[in-house]
Amino acid sequence: MTLSRRELLKTLAGASAAILASPDALLPIPQDLAEAAETAEEWKKSPCRFCGVGCGVLVGLREGKVVAVKGDPEVPVNRGLLCIKGYSLPKVLYGRDRYNVPLLRQGNKFVKISWSQALDIMASKFKEAIQKYGPESVAVYFSGQTTIFEGYAINKLMKAGIGSNNVESNARLCMASAVTGFYSTFGMDEPMGCYDDFELTDTFFVWGSNFAEMHPILYSRMVERKHQDPNVKIVSLQTYLNRSTDEPADIVAIFKPHSDLAIANAMAHVIVKEGLINSAFIEKHVTFKKGLTGIGYGVEDNFEFGRAAKSDWKTYSPFADKPQPISFEEYKQFLETYTPEYAEKLSGVPADTIRQIARLLGDPKRKAVSCWTMGFNQHVRGTWINNLVYNLHLLTGKIAEPGNGPLSLTGQPSACGTTREVGVLSHALPGGMFIANPEHRKKTAHIWNIPVEKISPRPGYHTMEMFRALDRGDIKVIWINTTNPFQTLPHVGRYRKGARKGGERFVVVSEVYPSETARHADLILPSAMWVEKEGMFGNTERRTHHWFKMVDPPGEAKDDLWQIVELAKRLELGSLFDYGQAPLQKALFEEYRHFGQGSGKDLAPYDVYAKVRGGLRWPVVEGRETRWRYREGFDPYVKKGEGVRFYGQPDGRAVIWARPYEPPAEQPDAKYPLWLTTGRVLEHWHTGTITRRVLELHRAVPFAAVWINPEDAGALGIKAGDSVRVQSRRGEIVTKAQLDGRNTVPKGVVFVPFFDENVLINLVTLDAYDPISKQPDFKKCAVRIEKA
């Protein structure tokens, strides 16, 4: 899609008129937007490359460069609006230290080499390791910012070609618990509802997510809704005060880290006790189950549930829950413990506030939307807390219909589209299938046109074990692409050292700018980014976007799909990507589409996405997208007369889980008396590798401070701006203290964002994870602070 300047002006004018005329008119286009159309010669459509909201942008081009962007008024996600990261997109491509040639480590220096040298070296390292130690000695670690084409290609190269399932994505650190939450409750991944619910609901519940800073555009839709209708209520449950607890939140509850498990169960307790349940819905569409408890925290290498002695990867078996059906009565018994008073003891939230929140959710006259992100997912009981919020929506029947539903927000632009849907994970196959399932391997081998024996039946290393294996030396060669693990892994000191232990280890990093991970590489490959290549992303609400290549990458930088195919050729696996004369991206997507067809994950043909501004939400059946899954009349997979069917489960019923409160892996004690929680700021994306190169963003937030409660600071003689040491059992950082501003932390808690490579807060965090999802917990560990 290309628009001339005149057409764009016309579109902008027309779109604002259309939006104003529509009943859910929310964000009319500001007048001055149209004026900006003069900067560029030509405008093309793309999604934003930052968060999981998936805003549509129009990219302004002039003389082969991106010179401007504007929010695409025709994309329903953002209707012409962007956040400051989105508005900074033109600048992210043009930082002065972009990598533009392949670089090989020689001692402590990197020297320029040619692409053919780089790829030959990379291929020979892969071959050598595979020959000597088998395919499990090589690994790839990609990203939720990897495009669908790239994710599909690397998955195929590893699982169909090399015969190794050591394929992981940084999305393991970001949404693995959301996925296991969906599978255990609904038998199928990804939300049933969509963003349309924001204009259709009247009650919002935001759990442990600084939504205002991390998903700004979606947050603004909630705020607009509230300003249009004063009857709308917003409940914000957080571990500290932040922009998501500011006006217009109606009820703010600050809870102690990890006590969300108790609060959610206490809300269920109130809903059941006060008869706020929807009995007809429960009878027809719900079953009750309990699972294993006391499941551990994964801090040991090769951690395995129920294994006392030190385990070995060769015999490793992944955690498998043992679900047991229980009756509604037994579930009610389970809830007896979770009185609001008991939850108050654990959480610090007054029992009456918990009752008030529960009644709002249970009120039969109200609708309910719940949102959460990393507070739930980066949680040693992440799967459980996802289950517990689904319980609330299932008990009240407020799910899978307009204005009613839980919406698991995702962090990255294609954690859903690529990592989850394409299955770029060590246990997964495309289309929501699993390595361990023989039928799934058979279907996959058939589509890939390979003998089924080629696909190893054993899941590969999940992210934490992958980097532990690199440290131990079990993994020799790793290719890290579009992500920065040597800044983002918890307890990162161990994994940084591990990467540079030498021996036969070889670390390949595809990057765009110098990063902590690139500094730990043996070989750096310069990559193309965003509109320097063609791509497809999938956002939170199952929406698949496509964009075309618009500008050339700098110097010799090459896109990651080209890098994957070139590696494949050198490993004599080029035939996996031989589609004759067909354009590679289209051919890959059309092949990938077979995986979802008829399974409820149907995607439209490539050509449709190439045309449609704003993409489409799957399942796309007979050209129509689906806004609400599992509901008759909206979801083509639910037959007439069924009403609601959770067809991911064999019996069509969703599961209400009895999941208890269990303590976190580490808690404050006499020696380390404070909670540390980590996160992000609006202005920076993840590790700041891209956003810090944009001067306006860097000047907005030049460094990561440590937010301290004024009382805690006063007791230690710390004033705002003082240098402070934050120390845990694993490591320490020094940065400046901040006592107020955008965040105010309660007594006993400190907060440090992770974007700053000079404030490597992950030296301090703990590498404990949820044994079910294998997602680590970045939100809580014990620290002490002192004036530095």
Next chain:
Amino acid sequence: MMVKTLKTTVFFGTVLFCVLVALGGRALSEQATPQQGSKKLPRAYEGAPPLIPHDAEARKGVCLACHEFGVAGAPIVPHPTRNHFCLQCHVGQDLSVKAFPAVSTEEDK
């Protein structure tokens, strides 16, 4: 209730603004010290949102006290339907901060 909140906000916002003016635009927090008083800052590109030339963090939540009607020469918001989430597009600037990374050398690459 809503009206009362709004009035209170406007009142305290105006008071705070006067205090800030009295302080000569000095920062209240360590981060993002305003260097330029009320001077306009250049935009990232034509069409990019204007930057905030004063400390935005310390005046959080009271933007409209000045920018709704243009108190003391403050620019009036041209998009009245989008007045409730100013800081997601408009950010403050610490002009003493140099471009990142501070030095770019071959070794660093």
